[in-house]
Amino acid sequence: MKQRCPPKAVPSPFVEEALQHLQAPKDGMALDIPCGYGRHTRLLTERGHHVTAADIDARCVRATLDSVDITQRGRIQGVILDATRNLPFKPNSIAVAVVVDYVHRGLLARLAEYVCPGGHLVFQTFGARGENWRELPKTTALAHELSPVWRKIRYNESPVRPESERRVTVKAVLQRTADVAGLQQNVYAPP
Numbered sequence: 001m002k003q004r005c006p007p008k009a010v011p012s013p014f015v016e017e018a019l020q021h022l023q024a025p026k027d028g029m030a031l032d033i034p035c036g037y038g039r040h041t042r043l044l045t046e047r048g049h050h051v052t053a054a055d056i057d058a059r060c061v062r063a064t065l066d067s068v069d070i071t072q073r074g075r076i077q078g079v080i081l082d083a084t085r086n087l088p089f090k091p092n093s094i095a096v097a098v099v100v101d102y103v104h105r106g107l108l109a110r111l112a113e114y115v116c117p118g119g120h121l122v123f124q125t126f127g128a129r130g131e132n133w134r135e136l137p138k139t140t141a142l143a144h145e146l147s148p149v150w151r152k153i154r155y156n157e158s159p160v161r162p163e164s165e166r167r168v169t170v171k172a173v174l175q176r177t178a179d180v181a182g183l184q185q186n187v188y189a190p191p
């Protein structure tokens with residue numbers, strides 16, 4: 001299901017804090033996927049990164065590019081893509097990826113192919129509101145999917161209601177290991 005995006009101006013405090021602690025190298029590409037209206041693309045460009053802002057919705061990509069300060073526009077590119085499919089990036093070409101308020105099974109495992117060994121992934125699910133808990137992962141399912149190519153620097157699950165469904169919100173800071181065998185095992189297989 002396509003997860004729509006209300007315009008949000010302010011970046012997630014969790015992502016802000018994670019990026020401060022990571023001190024990711026500025027020469028590699030940062031990926032904001034999906035970028036929505038660009039709140040994390042702006043954060044990444046303000047922190048000195050070259051950023052690829054990717055979304056399935058061309059209007060979101062356009063709004064993101066337009067929202068970046070004119071002095072920073074040389075360091076940002078927009079890509080329209082479907083995050084459920086193969087991604088148009090070179091292997092090991094991404095230094096840091098940010099995935100916020102978007103949950104699709106297998107995306108984090110697939111991103112390991114594009115994030116360089118030692119590079120990072122900052123991930124945060126949306127909070128549970130109304131019926132959207134149905135799109136959240138079940139407890140431990142994501143942790144299982146991430147192993148062994150992602151090392152967990154931080155990984156927190158919080159249960160949401162109804163408890164019987166065992167769904168959780170997740171906040172994670174992950175580092176790509178150099179485990180090539182694990183990478184091959186973890187290639188996404190549809191359920």
Ligand SMILES: C[S@@+](CC[C@H](N)C(=O)[O-])C[C@H]1O[C@@H](n2cnc3c(N)ncnc32)[C@H](O)[C@@H]1O
Nearest residue numbers: 003004005034035036055056057082083100101
């Ligand atoms: C809730 S917004 C989150 C945007 C951004 N990460 C943020 O935190 O502000 C979800 C975004 O996912 C995009 N999206 C939905 N399905 C997608 C897909 N299959 N591939 C890429 N982007 C998708 C939507 O267009 C929307 O911009």
